Amino acid sequence: MGPLEERMILSGMHTVADIFCCCCGDNVGWKYESEHEKDQKYKEDKFVLER
Known part of the structure; x- marks a missing residue:
């Protein structure tokens, strides 16, 4: 995994x-580390693999 960074994604600002x-x-995706919005907390510790 790479370093943590703040990134703006379609659903808002996330730490990934x-x-x-x-x-x-090769970069294959990202991992959600922490969420700023309460309704996005379900994404924490989940992975997104890009095609």
Whole structure:
């Protein structure tokens, strides 16, 4: 995982960390670390894999 950063996503501001492939090192998505909005708390500690 990469360093934590604040990122604006469609659903608002989130604290996320990029995740990388352990074989090739490519960025494959991100992990939600913490949420600023109460209605977005369900996303904490979840991963998003991009195609």
